[in-house]
Amino acid sequence: MSKELRLMKGNEAIAEAAIRCGVDGYFGYPITPQSEILEHLMAEKPYEKTGMVVLQAESEVASINMVYGGAATGKRVMTTSSSPGISLMQEGLSYIAGAELPALIVNVVRGGPGLGTIQPSQADYFQTTKGGGHGDYRLITLAPSSVQEMYDFVELGFELAFKYRNPVMILSDGVIGQVMEKVEVDDYKPRWTDEYIKQNFPWAAFGKLPTRNHNIITSLELDSSKQEQVNIRIQSKYKECEAKEVRYEEIMTQDAEYLFVAYGSSARICQKAIELARSEGIKVGLLRPITLWPFPSKALKALGQKMKGILSIEMSAGQMVEDVKLAVECRVPVEHYGRFGGIIPTPTEICEALKKVIAK
Amino acid sequence: MTREEIIKPENLVYRRTPVLTDATMHYCPGCGHGTVHRMIAEVIEEMGIQENTIGIAPVGCSVLAYNYFDVDFIEAAHGRAPAIATAIKRLKPDHFVFSYQGDGDLAAIGTGETIHTCNRGENITMIFVNNGIYGMTGGQMAPTTLEGMKTATSPYGRDREIMGNTLKITELLAQLPGTCYVTRQAVYSPATARKCKKAIRQAFEYQKLGKGVSFVEVVSNCNSGWKLQPVQANEWLVENMLPMFPLGDMKVPDKE
């Protein structure tokens, strides 16, 4: 049976996926360019369809802490925001990671710093992949480059979040959030029952069972020797994640002499730039990281060795480029090209930037 | 009648509730937190709701409250307990949810969450222990610090010209349509403690009715922060705290 096709915005796809894959709760606060997520959820009345809770909180700070609370009980809960709002959530994200709770957060990135602009950007790469909040933790980061991936990554995000008991971030941007594309949507899946949660997530604080001690969800451990053990456990989880969860896509790399590295909407633009460059006889391909953390370093190292040069394309002043350089261990020339402050680079601009790399 | 003749199970009139764990509380001698903890635990025992109660601990002296209640517990970021309670109650409406916060947590850093949770009328119970000072961090000024009161950050006494006014947040919350029961109690004497426990029981009973936030402020002591012996601190509380924070119900639901 073929799946139902819908034409929808990236933001709407996030909301629709949340309802259809059986998310228990959404807590959010409006901010451009992602307000359609909350609007779509409210319009769809998921509390009538699946029993999903949707609440407009008083702030992003409250939203992320509502997510913390919901996640602590073993429910599938999420929030979404855009850059300034995500900055406000950093404390909560650190607590969620510290308490080892599963949760999904979507950042539809806009240009910064500060209030910046409402136009698309990828300048939150550092914040997302290197930390953001305090302490040693990581966010598993998924970077969708189509509306379909916005939809698909909601369920994938929860799968990873529960597998590793760690927050997962979908790092999107204003382009993918606002663009309309066709999406294959799933049938409605039921939410997890309380019994299922009891069986599968014995760590959760859903009410004490007579058969066990009380469950405590906390990120506090005043005994440093124990807190170090907590950190060691978390880091070993991250090592496993790095070994098992790297996702990326290669496009036209078979015969490539040069390589673009780009994610999200930049990767879409690079595909057009590849067409333009190849029409001029330049053999260029693309490596698109789908997980920004864990970053596809090994794949990039292997591929990079075959290249004469690598161009990292980002809508930022150059953030991912640092990970690209680390991956290839500086054995291949790596350059960055980016526009920022809400400007989206054109395929022609990217081709010109590539020609400069070739000329070097 | 000998002591041995009296100490028999059938003569037991008071014992430590099993809803408290065996852990020795970390609080300073005479601190009201322990008394309030015990009363909440006794109410949970009496109502038979240990298995479907979820508590939320704050940041501050009672940050480790989760170690003392034998119920599932979640430790919140500073001030955010009401947001956490909101989500849990919405996702698990058949559970009793209570937050436990001090004055810095509830009335300073968490004011936004406090007011909006109360205004939305979440069906939760909020316990607010007000001792007019930041105990955990070493006795700094709180929003509820009295005018003229000396703390580590108001060493010459709270001067309203410089440091602003004492915040009576409970009076403010009683104004909000989302609160159904708002009361101020104390635990400095057996009589006030007994009344306080009744109020906590009421608050949990009102949570069942689903009419909004049931809110219990407990005016308490901070012997270390106030630099007084426990008994003196309770006397100081009566003389100084109670005129500013008078005890009694501010809001009670209409009888049906």
Next chain:
Amino acid sequence: MAFKGTIVIDMEKCKGCDVCVTGCPNSCIALSKKVNKKGYNYLEMLNEDSCIGCANCAVICPDGVLEVYRVKV
């Protein structure tokens, strides 16, 4: 109706705060001159005969260290 009571003190958990002593209507209890393992002057029954098992001491005890027994006499 008169009552006769007594208390059992978990002396190792007692922090010697003295709050219960002021709550006792019949001055039955006092802090010991001896200390427990934590160094606190713990609570002692001083005047067993006057205890009526009112549980005031237990109700006010921040550390829940008291058990109270009572019989009608």
